[in-house]
Amino acid sequence: xxxxxxxxxxxxxxxxxxxxxxxxxxxxxxxxxxxxxxxxxxxxxxxxxxxxxxxxxxxxxxxxxxxxxxxxxxxxxxxxxxxxxxxxxxxxxxxxxxxxxxxxxxxxxxxxxxxxxxxxxxxxxxxxxxxxxxxxxxxxxxxxxxxxxxxxxxxxxxxxxxxxxxxxxxxxxxxxxxxxxxxxxxxxxxxxxxxxxxxxxxxxxxxxxxxxxxxxxxxxxxxxxxxxxxxxxxxxxxxxxxxxxxxxxxxxxxxxxxxxxxxxxxxxxxxxxxxxxxxxxxxxxxxxxxxxxxxxxxxxxxxxxxxxxxxxxxxxxxxxxxxxxxxxxxxxxxxxxxxxxxxxxxxxxxxxxxxxxxxxxxxxxxxxxxxxxxxxxxxxxxxxxxxxxxxxxxxxxxxxx
Numbered sequence: 001x002x003x004x005x006x007x008x009x010x011x012x013x014x015x016x017x018x019x020x021x022x023x024x025x026x027x028x029x030x031x032x033x034x035x036x037x038x039x040x041x042x043x044x045x046x047x048x049x050x051x052x053x054x055x056x057x058x059x060x061x062x063x064x065x066x067x068x069x070x071x072x073x074x075x076x077x078x079x080x081x082x083x084x085x086x087x088x089x090x091x092x093x094x095x096x097x098x099x100x101x102x103x104x105x106x107x108x109x110x111x112x113x114x115x116x117x118x119x120x121x122x123x124x125x126x127x128x129x130x131x132x133x134x135x136x137x138x139x140x141x142x143x144x145x146x147x148x149x150x151x152x153x154x155x156x157x158x159x160x161x162x163x164x165x166x167x168x169x170x171x172x173x174x175x176x177x178x179x180x181x182x183x184x185x186x187x188x189x190x191x192x193x194x195x196x197x198x199x200x201x202x203x204x205x206x207x208x209x210x211x212x213x214x215x216x217x218x219x220x221x222x223x224x225x226x227x228x229x230x231x232x233x234x235x236x237x238x239x240x241x242x243x244x245x246x247x248x249x250x251x252x253x254x255x256x257x258x259x260x261x262x263x264x265x266x267x268x269x270x271x272x273x274x275x276x277x278x279x280x281x282x283x284x285x286x287x288x289x290x291x292x293x294x295x296x297x298x299x300x301x302x303x304x305x306x307x308x309x310x311x312x313x314x315x316x317x318x319x320x321x322x323x324x325x326x327x328x329x330x331x332x333x334x335x336x337x338x339x340x341x342x343x344x345x346x347x348x349x350x351x352x353x354x355x356x357x358x359x360x361x362x363x364x365x366x367x368x369x370x371x372x373x374x375x376x377x378x379x380x381x382x383x384x385x386x387x388x389x390x391x392x393x394x395x396x397x398x399x400x401x
Contacts, residue, residue, distance in 0.1 A: 016260070016263050016264055016267060018260075019256050019257075019260065020256050024260075032260070032264065035261070035264070036264055036268060039264075039265055039268055040268045040271075043230075043233075043268060043269060043272065044272070046229045047226050047229055047230065047272055049229075050225040050226060050228055050229040051222045051225050051226055053225055054218060054221040054222045054225055055095075055218075056218070057211070057214060057215050057218055059095065060095055060096050060214060060218075061095065061096055061098075061099065061211045061214065061215075062095055062099060065095060065096075065098070065099035065102060065103075066211070068102060068106075068200060069098075069102075069200060069203070069204050069207045069208070072196075072197060072200055073187075074186070074187065074188060075187060076115070076118060076119045076122050076187050077122075078187075079106055079109050079110050079115070079187065080110075080119060096210070096211075096214075098203055098206075098207045098210070101199065102196075102199060102200070105192065105195055105196045105199050106196060108191070108192035108195065108196075109187070109190055109191075109192040109193055109196060112190055112191055112192060114185065114190060114191075115187070115190050118184050118185060118187075118190075121180070121184055122181065122184060125177050125180055125181055128173070128177055129174065129177055132170045132173060132174055132177075135166075135170055136167070136170055136171075139163060139166070139167055219279070219280055219283045220280070222276075223276055223277075223280050226272065226273075226276050227273075230269055230272060230273055233265070233269055234266060234269045234270070234273070237261075237262045237265040237266045237269065238262075238266050240258055240259075240262035241259060241262035241263045241266050244256075244258050244259035244262065245259060342386035343386065343387070343388075346360065346384055346386060346387070351365040351367060351368060351370060351372075352370070352385075352386055353365060353368050353370040354367050354368040354370070356368075358372075360372060360384060371385070372384060372385065373385065376390040376392060376393060376395055377395070378390065378393050378395040379392050379393040379395070381393065
């Protein structure tokens with residue numbers, strides 16, 4: 001199996017980089033690399049353009065839209081942005097109908113003159129509060145917590161008195177600002193807010209369900225769009241490669257450039273096909289399965305079992321890796337030619353069994369009785385068992401291990 005894999009790898013390499021069974025020269029390889037980069041770049045651009053026809057979940061159900069369905073906004077800042085979900089002029093991707101209809105209802109609130117006036121007031125007050133906070137922090141850092149004690153002990157200190165006055169003024173101003181905020185009509189009283197709430201309450205469940213459904217099916221739809229772009233090209237260039245390769249195997253005349261280029265393009269087209277196929281498999285099997293499994297255990301209260309499964313899978317994964325590494329190492333050692341070890345022993349006149357010093361002119365080892373010689377299959381000349389070649393005729397033999 002290992003030999004077949006190596007042969008297949010060499011075959012792929014020959015198809016990609018050989019001109020009539022001769023390796024391409026360096027300049028041709030360089031030009032082919034440039035061509036491949038250009039082709040692969042355009043393949044990716046084409047795939048992205050096709051898959052963009054099926055918007056990602058984050059574009060079709062934006063988080064700025066989802067947050068309203070998750071929790072009603074009760075502050076002016078929640079409606080502040082000019083375009084909450086997307087730029088209608090610049091974006092070619094429109095969000096779902098729920099988000100578009102929600103934005104229409106938010107526009108009613110946002111475009112109300114009272115909303116604009118109150119929002120400006122709130123922003124002005126917030127800016128003043130931030131300025132006051134920075135000033136208080138600067139005073140605290142400069143004069144520390146003993147400021148008022150120092151002022152009490154030094155009544156004639158004009159500088160400290162002015163600072164004390166500034167500090168008290170800021171505190172008083174902050175109180176007034178808080179009162180002003182309280183007196184501003186809340187956004188819940190603005191015309192259009194009740195319709196906004198009604199729409200959210202009416203569509204909250206259906207929004208969640210359709211979003212979950214779209215999240216599951218979006219990778220499938222995007223995968224189909226990818227196939228729409230990739231498969232026609234793969235069929236065309238795959239056929240050109242197959243036809244050229246078949247002619248070569250039959251000894252017929254064929255165009256080697258067509259074979260090389262079609263092989264390279266087919267290979268490049270297969271890369272995104274394999275990648276997106278693996279992503280889809282991951283989306284369907286491990287990702288969805290594990291999520292459902294975790295949700296199930298959480299729902300029945302066996303959260304601790306998740307730790308058991310995590311430990312089990314980690315042990316299984318790393319144990320499997322260790323097993324594979326050790327098995328491969330052992331196999332390499334077992335497959336290593338033992339004749340190398342025996343040849344060293346023979347060259348030092350040591351028995352290849354007991355490793356004592358012996359005379360290889362003898363038939364058997366005097367220490368362990370191991371047979372030392374056998375006859376060459378070609379010339380019947382006596383030779384040491386673990387020698388690779390007959391010293392009489394030069395015939396190579398299969399080494400007994």
